[in-house]
Amino acid sequence: MSHLENLSPSRLTLGRFSWALYDWAVQPVYSVITTFIFAPYFATVVVGNSVRGQTLWGYAMAAVGVLIAILSPILGAIADASGQRKHWTAVFAALTALGCAALWIAAPQAPSELRLAILGAVVLAVVSANLSQVFNNAMLPGLGRPERIGRLSGFSWGLGYLGGLTALTLILGGPALLAHLGHPLDTAGHRVERAVGPLIGFWIVVFSIPLFLFTPEAAASRTPGAGVVRHGLARLAKTAREARSHHRNILLFLVARMIAYDGLNAIFAFGGIYAAGIFHWSMAELGIFGLILLVFGAAGAWIGGLLDDRFGAKATILVATAGVTLASIGVLSLTAHSIFFGIPASGPAGHGFFASTTERVFLGFAIVLGICGGPMQAASRSLLARLSPPEMTTELFGFYAATGQVTSFAAPLSIAVLTETFASQRAGLAAVLAFLIVGFFLLLPVEERRSATVRS
Numbered sequence: 001m002s003h004l005e006n007l008s009p010s011r012l013t014l015g016r017f018s019w020a021l022y023d024w025a026v027q028p029v030y031s032v033i034t035t036f037i038f039a040p041y042f043a044t045v046v047v048g049n050s051v052r053g054q055t056l057w058g059y060a061m062a063a064v065g066v067l068i069a070i071l072s073p074i075l076g077a078i079a080d081a082s083g084q085r086k087h088w089t090a091v092f093a094a095l096t097a098l099g100c101a102a103l104w105i106a107a108p109q110a111p112s113e114l115r116l117a118i119l120g121a122v123v124l125a126v127v128s129a130n131l132s133q134v135f136n137n138a139m140l141p142g143l144g145r146p147e148r149i150g151r152l153s154g155f156s157w158g159l160g161y162l163g164g165l166t167a168l169t170l171i172l173g174g175p176a177l178l179a180h181l182g183h184p185l186d187t188a189g190h191r192v193e194r195a196v197g198p199l200i201g202f203w204i205v206v207f208s209i210p211l212f213l214f215t216p217e218a219a220a221s222r223t224p225g226a227g228v229v230r231h232g233l234a235r236l237a238k239t240a241r242e243a244r245s246h247h248r249n250i251l252l253f254l255v256a257r258m259i260a261y262d263g264l265n266a267i268f269a270f271g272g273i274y275a276a277g278i279f280h281w282s283m284a285e286l287g288i289f290g291l292i293l294l295v296f297g298a299a300g301a302w303i304g305g306l307l308d309d310r311f312g313a314k315a316t317i318l319v320a321t322a323g324v325t326l327a328s329i330g331v332l333s334l335t336a337h338s339i340f341f342g343i344p345a346s347g348p349a350g351h352g353f354f355a356s357t358t359e360r361v362f363l364g365f366a367i368v369l370g371i372c373g374g375p376m377q378a379a380s381r382s383l384l385a386r387l388s389p390p391e392m393t394t395e396l397f398g399f400y401a402a403t404g405q406v407t408s409f410a411a412p413l414s415i416a417v418l419t420e421t422f423a424s425q426r427a428g429l430a431a432v433l434a435f436l437i438v439g440f441f442l443l444l445p446v447e448e449r450r451s452a453t454v455r456s
Contacts, residue, residue: 018211018213027160027163029126029200032167037168037283037290041283042106043057043276047110050273054415054416055416055420058417062410063123072131086135097204100121100200134397138398140381154378157305157381158301164290165291250384259435260440263328264324271369272289279362305375307375308375314448320376323368384396
């Protein structure tokens with residue numbers, strides 16, 4: 001961390017906060033686009049059939065997983081060779097904003113050709129957002145001492161949840177505020193839902209700027225561009241050869257995290273679609289549901305960061321994964337008119353938000369998901385930062401992103417196939433349990449220690 005030695009405490013604090021602010025900048029892609037607003041809108045309005053819409057969305061998320069799995073380790077190795085982590089972050093942040101902006105085309109009852117273009121824009125935005133975070137995450141070990149990075153990672157993740165919360169609040173409250181001021185929005189053609197993409201694209205551009213201005217970064221390599229690419233790809237090949245012999249502990253962690261994270265992503269990505277299908281929630285109800293989830297997610301991430309530094313990242317991940325698994329079982333125990341796998345209960349009746357027993361129980365399980373999901377993700381990032389040799393950090397975070405996506409096509413694909421086969425959203429979403437349980441048990445033998453350096 002020699003690049004930090006000459007910085008004043010205030011400059012270093014600003015740099016760390018600016019790094020954490022990037023989670024605030026990019027998180028609304030997941031909370032607004034892929035979870036609470038745009039994904040349910042696409043399934044129920046753009047496609048017009050929640051089962052068919054969930055199927056198409058599942059195939060799109062499967063494509064996202066394949067692309068990230070292929071690209072992230074390659075780009076991570078190249079970035080380690082060049083040292084230009086902020087440069088790559090900027091490139092993919094711009095592509096994320098472009099993909100989001102293109103979602104304005106998502107008109108109701110869109111024909112098949114337009115649906116394909118909409119899903120293409122979603123894939124561009126989500127893949128680019130994930131790739132940008134490969135390079136941003138890799139800056140974490142260089143921003144503080146190992147015994148403190150769990151707190152920084154948890155703070156950053158919590159700030160991300162607050163970013164999603166703020167974006168959702170503005171999207172939901174903006175039209176109401178304008179109407180109150182005498183300037184109602186024309187809601188014909190679902191323009192509010194279509195506008196969330198361009199708004200989130202603008203959000204990313206604005207809030208990523210501090211990272212590029214204030215966060216310190218080690219000096220870039222002076223190797224010519226072609227040499228950097230060759231060297232990066234050679235490093236990647238060597239890491240792959242050495243993985244089982246020299247980095248076995250990291251490999252085991254990455255595999256465990258890969259499987260568990262796939263289940264976590266799936267329950268978050270499809271939870272809003274599931275709720276929209278069984279409860280017929282409006283955009284306002286989905287948005288309020290998202291706000292509740294993000295509030296508890298932010299609290300969980302910050303508390304998890306403290307637990308991470310106190311008890312260790314591995315213990316934090318295990319407890320959080322167990323919580324997510326139990327909450328997912330709870331969500332799947334519900335139908336529109338029953339709870340806990342068959343107990344009759346009042347269903348949605350149109351008397352206010354979340355007025356029925358089934359909706360309230362669903363919210364209770366969703367709160368547990370939020371509280372546990374934040375620490376599960378933040379502690380995984382800090383654990384890899386602790387395990388990684390410094391000169392391999394971005395490369396290993398590339399593998400981290402890749403292994404978070406290598407099987408990530410499997411959960412959405414399983415959901416899509418099971419949903420289509422059984423014509424049931426509930427049957428499709430049950431696939432997430434297998435991923436969470438297997439990931440939990442694979443993490444048990446991982447040792448929380450730094451991998452040895454094996455390169456000259």
